[in-house]
Structures are given as structure tokens and as C-alpha cells.
Amino acid sequence: MKILFVDDERDVEALFRQKFRKEIKSGELELAFAFSGKEALEILGAENPPKFVYVFSDINMPGMSGLQLLEEIKSRFPMMRVSMISAYGDSENYDKAISSGAKGFFTKPVDFERLKEEIAALNEGS
Amino acid sequence: MKGHRGFQMRLSRRVGFLAAFFNLLTVLVSPAQTAEGLTSELRKFENSPGFESDTTYLNKANELGFLLAESNPDSSLVFLNSTILLCREASYKKGEAEALKIYGNALQNTGDFKGSIEHYNTALAIASEIPGEKQVPGILNNIGLVNYYLGNHTQALNNFYDAIKRADLTNNANVKAAAINNVAMIYFEQGKLTEAKEKYRETLAIYQAINNPGRVILAYNNIGDVELRQNNPLEALNTLKIGYRAALELKSPEFIEMTSRTLADIYSALDSLDKAEALFRESISMSRENGYGVPQAHSLIGLADLYYKKGKLAEASGFAKEGLQQAESMAQPMLIRNANELLSRIYEEEGNFAEALQSFKLFKLFNDSINTSQAQRLTASLEAEYEFSKRELEYEKASLRQKWIIFSTIAGLIAFLIILFVGNQNKNRLNKAYHALQEKTAEIEIKNEKLEKALDQLKATQVQLIHAEKMASLGELTAGIAHEIQNPLNFVTNFSELGSDMVQELREERARKPEEQDQSLQDEILADIQVNLDKINHHGKRADSIVKGMLQHSRTSSGEKLPTDINALANEYLRLSFHGLRAKDKTFSADFHTDLDPNLPKAEIVAQDISRVLINLFNNAFYACANAEFRKENPDVKPMVELSTKLVGDTDRRQIQITVSDNGPGIPSAIADKVFQPFFTTKPSGQGTGLGLSLSYDIVKAHGGELKLKSKPGELTTFTIFLPV
Numbered sequence: 001m002k003i004l005f006v007d008d009e010r011d012v013e014a015l016f017r018q019k020f021r022k023e024i025k026s027g028e029l030e031l032a033f034a035f036s037g038k039e040a041l042e043i044l045g046a047e048n049p050p051k052f053v054y055v056f057s058d059i060n061m062p063g064m065s066g067l068q069l070l071e072e073i074k075s076r077f078p079m080m081r082v083s084m085i086s087a088y089g090d091s092e093n094y095d096k097a098i099s100s101g102a103k104g105f106f107t108k109p110v111d112f113e114r115l116k117e118e119i120a121a122l123n124e125g126s
Numbered sequence: 127m128k129g130h131r132g133f134q135m136r137l138s139r140r141v142g143f144l145a146a147f148f149n150l151l152t153v154l155v156s157p158a159q160t161a162e163g164l165t166s167e168l169r170k171f172e173n174s175p176g177f178e179s180d181t182t183y184l185n186k187a188n189e190l191g192f193l194l195a196e197s198n199p200d201s202s203l204v205f206l207n208s209t210i211l212l213c214r215e216a217s218y219k220k221g222e223a224e225a226l227k228i229y230g231n232a233l234q235n236t237g238d239f240k241g242s243i244e245h246y247n248t249a250l251a252i253a254s255e256i257p258g259e260k261q262v263p264g265i266l267n268n269i270g271l272v273n274y275y276l277g278n279h280t281q282a283l284n285n286f287y288d289a290i291k292r293a294d295l296t297n298n299a300n301v302k303a304a305a306i307n308n309v310a311m312i313y314f315e316q317g318k319l320t321e322a323k324e325k326y327r328e329t330l331a332i333y334q335a336i337n338n339p340g341r342v343i344l345a346y347n348n349i350g351d352v353e354l355r356q357n358n359p360l361e362a363l364n365t366l367k368i369g370y371r372a373a374l375e376l377k378s379p380e381f382i383e384m385t386s387r388t389l390a391d392i393y394s395a396l397d398s399l400d401k402a403e404a405l406f407r408e409s410i411s412m413s414r415e416n417g418y419g420v421p422q423a424h425s426l427i428g429l430a431d432l433y434y435k436k437g438k439l440a441e442a443s444g445f446a447k448e449g450l451q452q453a454e455s456m457a458q459p460m461l462i463r464n465a466n467e468l469l470s471r472i473y474e475e476e477g478n479f480a481e482a483l484q485s486f487k488l489f490k491l492f493n494d495s496i497n498t499s500q501a502q503r504l505t506a507s508l509e510a511e512y513e514f515s516k517r518e519l520e521y522e523k524a525s526l527r528q529k530w531i532i533f534s535t536i537a538g539l540i541a542f543l544i545i546l547f548v549g550n551q552n553k554n555r556l557n558k559a560y561h562a563l564q565e566k567t568a569e570i571e572i573k574n575e576k577l578e579k580a581l582d583q584l585k586a587t588q589v590q591l592i593h594a595e596k597m598a599s600l601g602e603l604t605a606g607i608a609h610e611i612q613n614p615l616n617f618v619t620n621f622s623e624l625g626s627d628m629v630q631e632l633r634e635e636r637a638r639k640p641e642e643q644d645q646s647l648q649d650e651i652l653a654d655i656q657v658n659l660d661k662i663n664h665h666g667k668r669a670d671s672i673v674k675g676m677l678q679h680s681r682t683s684s685g686e687k688l689p690t691d692i693n694a695l696a697n698e699y700l701r702l703s704f705h706g707l708r709a710k711d712k713t714f715s716a717d718f719h720t721d722l723d724p725n726l727p728k729a730e731i732v733a734q735d736i737s738r739v740l741i742n743l744f745n746n747a748f749y750a751c752a753n754a755e756f757r758k759e760n761p762d763v764k765p766m767v768e769l770s771t772k773l774v775g776d777t778d779r780r781q782i783q784i785t786v787s788d789n790g791p792g793i794p795s796a797i798a799d800k801v802f803q804p805f806f807t808t809k810p811s812g813q814g815t816g817l818g819l820s821l822s823y824d825i826v827k828a829h830g831g832e833l834k835l836k837s838k839p840g841e842l843t844t845f846t847i848f849l850p851v
Contacts, residue, residue, distance in 0.1 A: 011617055011661055018624050023168055060609065060708055063717030063764075087612050092712055109616040 001122065002030045006040040006057035006069065007093060008087070031120070037064030050077060053122060056106070056115075059086040059093060062082050067096055074101045083118070085110060161197070164190040179216035184209065188224045195232035197417065202232050223252040223261050227268065237457050243272050253496040263301040273509035275367060283312060283409075300782055303332040303341065307348065314352060323352045343372045343381045347388050354388075359395045366392055381413040387425055394432060403432050422738050423452035423461050430468055443472045463492035473577050595817040609705040610672050614665035615788030621658040628655050671698070675737065687829075689728035690736070692782055692849070693771055697722065699737055703744035707752070716752035716765035723771045729849050735825045736849075739833070742818040743845050744769075749809075750843060763789060773851075781831070784847040792839035801835060 005016055008016070013033040023029040034040035040057065044050045055073060059066035070082050084097045089107035095103050104118060171183040187209045192691055194202035206229045213221035226249035233242035246269045253261035270285025286305045293302035310325030330345035346369030353362035366389050373381035390405035406429040413422035426449030433442035446469045453461035466489035473482035547554075632651045635643060675698060700718060708714050743769065750756070752765035766786045775781045793801065800806045802823040807816035826833040831849040 004702050009613060009617075011665070014657060014661065015624065018628070018658070021654075042809070060705065062704060063715075065715050066709075068715060087609060087616070088709070096712070108612070109619045 001028065001054075001119075002052045003031045003119065004034060004040060004052045004055045006034045006037065006055065006061075006066065008035055008058065008061040010035060012058075028056060036061055037066070037069035037072070039083075040069055040077075044073065044077065050080065052080070054081045054083070054119065056083050056085050059084055059088065059097070067093070067100060070097060070100050070102055071095060081122075161190060161193045164193070178212050179218075181216070181218055181221060184216065184218055184221040187212070188228060191225060191228045191631060192231070195228050195235060198544055199232040199235035203229070206232060219252055219256050220261070221735070223249045223256070223265075226252065227261070230268060230272075234268075234275075239272050239276055243269060243566070246272070258296065259292065260298070262297050263289045263296060263298055263305070267291060267301055267305045270305070274308070274312070279312060283309065285507065285592070286312075299332050299336045300341075303329040307344075310348065314355070319352055319356050323349060323356075326352060326482075337375050339372060340378060340381055343369045343376065343378075343385060346372070347381075347385050350392070351388055352396060354392055362392050363389075363396070379412050379416050380418075383409050383416070383418060383421055386412075387421055387428075390428060391427065394428065399432055399436060402431065406432065419452060419456040420458055421463070423449050423456055423465075425449075426452060427461060427465050427468060430465075430472075434468065434472060439472055439476055442443060443469070443476070443747070446472060447517075459492050459496055463489055463496060466492065489582050591817060593823060595821055607672060607702060609709055610702060611669050614668040614672075617665040618662050618669075621661045625655055625658045625662075628658070672702075675699075675702075685732060685734050687730045690731050690733045691726075692729050692731075692784065692821055693722040693724075693726055695733060695737060696720075696740055696769055696771060696784060699740040700744050703741055703748060704767075707745070707748050711754075713750055713754065714748075715757075716748050716767060718767040718769065721768065721770035723773055726771055726773055726782060727780075727851055729851060731829055731849060732825075736829070739822040739825050739847065740784075740786075740823045743847075746818070747786050747788035747790070747843070748847075751788040752790075756791055760791075765789065780851045782847075782849045782851060784849070785844055786846075787842055787844040789842050792841055792843050793835065793837040794839055795837075798835060798837060802833070 005012060011126070016031060016033075017024065020029055021033060024031065032043060034043050037057070040055065044052060044055070057066040057069050060070045066084055066086065070084065073080050073082050081103045082101065083104035083106060084093070084102050085106045085108060086093055089105075094105050106115060133226055144404055168183065168190065171177045171180065171186070187205075191202060191206045191209050194205060206225060210222060210225040210229065213219075213225055226245050230242045230245035230249065233239075233245060246265055250262065250265045250269070253259060253265055263447045266285050266289040270282045270289060273279075273285060274282035289305035290302055290309070293299070293305060306325050307329045309327070310322045313319075313322035313325060316832050326345055326348045330342060330349065333341035333345055346365055350365035350369060351360040351396070353359075353365055366385060370382075370385040370389055373385045386405045387409040390402045390409060393399075393402035393405065406425045409420055409425040410429065412418070412769035413425065426445050430445035430449055432440045433439075433445060446465055450462060450465035450469065453465055466485045470482045473479070473485060628651050632648060632655075635648055635651070697720060700720065704716070704718055707716075747767045748765070751763070751767065757763070757765065766789050768785075770785050770787075772783045772785075773780060774783045797806075799806075801819050804817055804820040806820070823833050826847055829849055831847060834846045834848070835843070836846070837843040
């Protein structure tokens with residue numbers, strides 16, 4: 001099960017890889033990282049249909065913002081699950097994300113337990 | 127009836143102080159001396175032969191005569207007559223005129239007005255023969271007073287006006303003021319109170335100018351009296367308090383008596399009966415002691431009125447009778463009239479109607495004789511004014527001869543002056559030029575002061591504006607700063623939690639049997655813990671530097687230049703600007719790109735100043751390419767801000783070049799040279815101070831560098847900073 005994380009902070013990769021160490025080791029999860037919206041679209045577009053089952057994206061990024069990326073992904077891959085992770089937990093961002101088709105909305109600092117539950121639910125659902 | 131009586135009472139009192147008034151004139155001319163002192167001085171003279179024709183002796187005799195005429199008018203006549211004769215024998219005209227005048231005073235004091243006026247006229251005739259005619263105004267004034275007493279108001283006014291005119295010609299301020307005072311007195315009697323007060327104020331001004339404390343008191347007394355008559359007792363009280371205090375200071379019984387009498391009238395009008403009584407008693411006892419007959423009569427009648435008001439009829443009757451007797455002996459018709467009016471009321475209340483009727487008849491008699499109608503008095507004063515204007519013309523004619531003499535003297539003087547003037551013309555011209563120069567210098571100095579002041583104000587305003595601009599840009603930064611701190615803090619939290627998890631995992635692993643332990647896993651966990659600790663350290667420092675930068679930005683510049691890593695500084699503020707704008711505007715979307723020269727040397731700069739330049743340039747760049755309006759009009763343009771640094775120039779003059787570009791609309795060449803001007807802004811009002819670029823320009827200049835603008839409208843805008851290494 002491949003999951004893509006999009007964030008302009010590069011240390012996010014080290015953080016998530018460690019958080020999901022066990023799941024990665026057991027082959028349960030496969031993580032990929034993109035550091036901008038543009039890069040995320042390149043990764044997703046490399047295979048058609050993409051192997052990824054879930055995209056988690058930061059909102060506040062230079063260039064394409066997370067919300068723009070969300071719209072882009074939803075238009076190109078309507079079935080792709082996308083959730084937003086943002087430092088700005090305001091209702092304006094939340095409403096915009098949900099109305100654009102986001103599955104969930106996580107605020108930073110990330111509650112990993114909630115995140116793991118969200119991912120675990122994928123297995124049960126599929 | 128009551129008010130009318132009061133009016134008459136005050137009038138009569140006025141006559142009282144006038145009597146004291148004209149006599150004082152002479153006293154003040156020579157130093158005041160006692161009769162005893164003068165008598166013994168005269169005795170000494172009489173030992174030397176020919177003393178009778180010594181003018182010093184004759185002057186002294188006149189001084190003594192003056193005092194005697196006041197204190198013992200009847201018995202003074204013999205002495206005065208002998209002085210007249212001595213002066214006549216010695217052909218001492220001035221002395222003779224003076225002696226005749228004093229004789230007139232004495233007769234006036236005895237009530238012989240006809241004889242008084244005859245002597246004054248003789249004195250006047252002699253005084254008119256003496257060149258300078260210095261005695262004339264004083265004699266005219268005294269004649270006017272007698273005419274006034276006789277009820278010849280027209281003649282009296284003529285005399286007073288003459289006296290004023292002559293006093294003006296001879297520069298005799300004392301007599302001028304005395305005559306004005308007497309004119310005021312007539313205004314007062316006519317009920318022209320405003321004019322009367324004005325005239326009294328004129329006398330006050332004259333007496334203050336010539337520093338005559340006694341007459342100043344008199345003027346205050348008269349002004350207060352008018353104010354009381356104008357039904358303004360409180361104002362009168364204030365005026366009289368000044369006069370009374372001054373009289374006490376001067377220790378003059380005459381003025382103390384006068385002011386206490388007027389004060390008593392004022393307190394009586396204010397119904398402060400106890401205060402009024404004390405003052406009336408003071409006036410009576412002083413009058414008795416010094417022989418002021420008329421004032422004594424006035425105050426006795428005033429006191430009687432007070433007792434009448436209190437309902438003590440017996441005392442009232444006693445004082446009224448005493449006052450009436452005194453008034454009769456002084457031949458004061460108005461006081462007699464007032465006393466009779468008061469007595470008729472007292473008798474009436476006592477039930478003594480026969481006496482009441484008798485008093486009332488007397489009152490009526492005097493009232494009718496005094497009160498020639500208001501119309502008659504007005505006619506009299508109008509006649510006087512007409513006469514006066516006619517006589518003024520006559521004076522002008524009379525003084526024509528004198529004027530001729532003066533004119534020829536002046537003509538000679540002018541001729542002399544012309545010679546002098548021609549001689550001094552050059553000097554004058556130089557003086558003039560010098561003065562003009564001085565004026566110019568003074569003018570320039572004043573202008574300089576003004577300019578310096580304006581400059582100071584401008585400097586103060588500039589400091590305030592710079593502060594405001596700094597605070598404004600700090601405000602713009604706040605949101606960016608919050609985000610920039612939040613991110614590293616999140617990492618610190620996350621990596622430290624991870625660290626704990628891993629330590630736990632490691633413990634679990636080591637709790638296994640040695641043969642089951644996975645050594646490579648343990649190594650891996652340890653390595654991860656190390657990485658996490660490094661990350662925590664890194665992000666902690668990152669937050670730290672942001673806070674430090676923020677503090678530095680808001681702090682007043684110390685002006686100290688320190689070696690600074692330009693790349694780090696520019697990168698930090700680029701991010702702050704981006705996140706700040708992003709936080710403020712949710713729809714904000716832009717990209718940025720950096721091209722930093724890794725071999726850039728450190729630059730000696732004031733970091734907080736240069737950081738303000740950078741934040742300004744970044745904010746402007748993002749605003750230009752990513753504002754909502756521009757994006758709506760140009761949907762295909764992807765907003766992009768580029769930062770690059772580079773080392774440029776020759777080896778001996780190397781510079782750091784920092785460029786900030788955006789792909790916004792560009793700056794039209796028409797306004798390109800205005801952007802560095804203070805207060806120039808293209809933002810909607812209220813959104814920009816218009817100082818950002820202007821201050822940036824100044825800051826870069828202050829670093830010995832340059833700030834340049836290059837723009838291609840429709841394509842890009844580039845600001846370039848050059849800083850010396």
C-alpha cells in the first residue's frame with residue numbers, strides 16, 4: 001500500500017519514516033515523499049493509474065499550494081484519497097479542503113495515532 | 127424719594143472733597159511744612175535788614191499764609207494782607223499774585239464767595255502779566271470752583287476748560303488733572319456717569335504718570351463714587367479698597383477720612399451697617415480733629431441714616447440734628463436739605479407730626495432751590511460747551527504771536543540743523559546702510575532660527591515615521607514569523623516523542639534473551655535516536671534564530687556594522703515574507719526560487735537595517751506578482767519571486783549583488799523614478815506607508831551601496847542591491 005506525503009519541509013521524510021518504521025519493515029506500507037505540489041503530480045503521474053492509495057499534503061507551500069494540488073489531483077485522479085495536513089487549522093482552510101474533496105484534515109503537530117487509524121481503516125475498507 | 131436723597135447726599139460730599147482738593151494744589155508745589163516751622167524760619171529772616179524785599183522770605187510767608195488760610199481762615203486775613211502789601215512794595219509780581227490767590231482761598235473758606243472771586247480776579251490779572259503765565263491755570267481752576275459753588279455752572283465749566291487749555295500750554299499736569307476732575311464733577315451732577323467715570327480715569331492716569339500718590343487715591347475715591355452711583359456697589363467696593371489701602375499707607379488723615387467716608391456709603395448701600403457705622407465714626411472723629419467741616423456734616427447725616435435704618439430713632443435724631451447744625455454752619459444747601467428730609471421721617475415715626483411738617487417744609491424749600499430742573503442744567507452745560515469752543519478759537523488767535531516767536535526760533539534751529547545734516551550726511555548714509563544691514567542680519571537670524579526649528583521638527587517627524595514604518599513591516603512579518611516558529615517547534619515535539627518511542631523499543635529489544643536479540647536493529651535504532659537528537663537541535667536553533675531576528679528587527683538600530691552572512695539573511699527573510707503573506711491571505715499563491723552564491727564573503731552591515739530592505743523588496747515582489755487583481759487579469763502567469771546573490775566587480779573593488787525579481791506587471795517608466803520618493807505608493811490608501819522603498823534606499827546608501835531598479839513593463843521587475851565587501 002503506497003502512500004504519498006507532500007510537504008516543503010524535508011525533515012518530514014525522516015519523521016514519517018521513523019514513525020512508520022514497523023509498518024514499512026513489515027511491507028505493510030510503502031512511503032513516498034514530494035517536496036512541492038509540482039513534484040507530487042510528477043510522482044503520481046509516473047504510473048497510470050497511480051499505485052498510491054492515499055496522498056497527505058501540507059497546505060502552505062511555495063509555488064502550488066496544498067489546496068491547489070488537491071484540486072489538481074481530484075481532477076486528474078478522482079478516486080484518489082487526499083487528506084490535508086496544515087499548521088493553519090482555521091475553518092476557512094478546512095471548509096475549502098473538504099469542499100474540494102479532501103477526505104480528512106489534520107493539524108500540525110500531527111496526531112500520529114489518528115493518522116495511523118486513518119491508514120489502518122484503508123485496509124479494513126479494501 | 128430715598129434714591130433721590132442719596133444722590134443729593136453724594137453730591138454734597140463731592141463738594142466736600144473738592145474743597146480739600148484745590149487747596150492741596152499749592153501745598154504740593156512746595157515741600158510740606160508745619161506752620162510752627164515756617165513761623166520760626168520767618169523770624170530768622172526778620173533779623174536781617176531788607177528782609178521785606180527778599181523773595182525767599184516772601185515765598186516762605188506765602189507758604190505760611192496758605193496753611194493759615196486752611197486752618198484759621200478768619201484770622202489769617204491780616205497776615206495775608208500784609209504779605210500782599212510787602213510783595214507789592216517789593217514789586218514781586220509772582221509773590222503778589224500768589225498772596226492774592228491765597229487770600230481768595232481764605233475768603234472762600236469763610237464763605238465769602240464774592241470777595242473770594244474778586245481777589246482771584248486781581249491775582250489773575252497780575253499773573254497774566256508775568257511771562258509764561260504759569261500761575262494762570264491754577265487761579266482759573268479756583269475761580270471755576272467758586273462759580274460752581276455759586277451755582278454758575280456755565281461760568282464754572284468755562285473756567286475749568288480754560289484752566290485745562292492753559293495747563294496744557296504750560297505743561298502743568300497737576301492743574302490739568304484738577305480741572306479735568308472738576309469737569310468730571312459737573313458730568314456727575316448732570317447724571318452723565320459714563321463720561322464722569324471716563325474723566326476721572328483720565329485724572330487717575332495723569333496722577334499715576336506724575337507719581338502723585340495722594341491724587342491717585344482721590345481719583346480712586348471718585349471713580350468708586352461714580353460706580354456706587356451707577357448702582358454697582360461691589361465694583362465700587364473693589365475700587366475703594368485700593369484707595370483706602372493706599373490712604374492708610376500714605377498715612378494722610380485727609381485721604382483716610384475721605385476714603386473711609388466713601389467706603390461707609392458703599393457699605394451702607396450693601397446693608398453692611400456695622401462696617402458702615404465704624405467707618406462713618408472714623409470719618410467723624412478725623413474730621414472733628416482736623417476741622418473738616420463739610421465731611422463731618424456728611425458723615426453725621428450718614429450715621430443718622432444708619433441708626434434710622436436700625437430703628438434707633440433717638441440716636442438717629444441726635445446725629446441728624448448735629449449734622450444739620452454742622453451743614454448750616456458750613457452753608458451746604460444740599461446737606462441741609464438731606465438732613466431735613468431725614469429728620470422729617472424720624473419725627474414722623476416718633477409721632478411728632480408738627481416737627482415732621484416743619485422739617486419737610488425746610489426740605490422742600492432747599493430741594494426746590496437746589497433742584498433747578500435737569501433741563502436747566504443741561505442748557506447750562508450746553509451753553510458752556512458752546513462758549514468753550516468759541517473761546518478755543520480766541521486762544522488760538524492769542525497764541526499766534528507766541529507762535530511767531532516760536533516759529534522764528536524753530537526756523538533758525540532748522541537752518542542750523544540743515545547745516546549739521548549736510549555735514550553729517552555721509553555719516554548718516556553710512557549709518558543708514560549699517561542699520562539696514564543690521565536689520566537684514568536680524569531678519570536672517572530670525573529666519574535661520576525658524577528654519578532650524580522646522581528642521582528639528584522634521585527630524586523628529588522622520589524618526590517617528592521610520593519607527594512607524596518599522597512597526598508596519600513588523601506587523602506584516604508577524605504571521606510569517608508565527609508560521610516559521612511553529613514549524614520547527616512541531617519538529618522538536620515530533621522528534622523528541624520519536625526519541626522516547628525508540629528508547630522504549632530499544633529497552634524491549636534488550637530485554638529479550640541474548641540469542642534472540644537483533645543487533646542490527648539495535649544499531650539502527652541508536653542511529654535513528656542520534657538523527658532525531660540532531661534534528662531537535664537543528665530545529666531548536668532555527669526557531670531561536672527567527673526569534674532573534676524578529677527582536678533585532680524591532681530593536682532600534684545600534685548602527686553597529688557586523689560581518690553578516692548575506693545568503694542566510696536573505697533566505698530567512700524571503701521565507702518570512704512568503705509565509706507572512708500566505709498567513710494573511712489564504713488565496714495567496716506564489717513560488718519563489720533562490721540562486722545563492724556559496725562563495726559569497728561576509729559583508730559588514732547593520733543586519734537589522736539590511737533585513738528591513740530585504741523584507742521590503744520581498745513583500746513588494748510578492749505583492750506585485752501575486753495580488754488578486756493581477757492574477758485575475760493574468761491567469762496564465764505563475765507568480766514567481768527570485769532571489770539571487772553574486773560577487774561582482776574588480777578584485778580591488780568587489781561588491782555583493784543581491785537581486786530580487788518578480789514576474790508581476792512591472793513598473794511603468796513614468797513612475798520608475800518616483801518609487802524611491804517618500805510617501806510614494808501605488809497600493810490602495812491605508813495599505814502602504816509609501817516609505818518602504820524610500821527608507822530602503824537611504825539604508826543602502828548609508829552602507830555605501832546602491833539600490834537600483836530595472837523593470838520591463840508586462841514582464842518583470844528587478845531590484846538590485848550592491849553592497850561593498
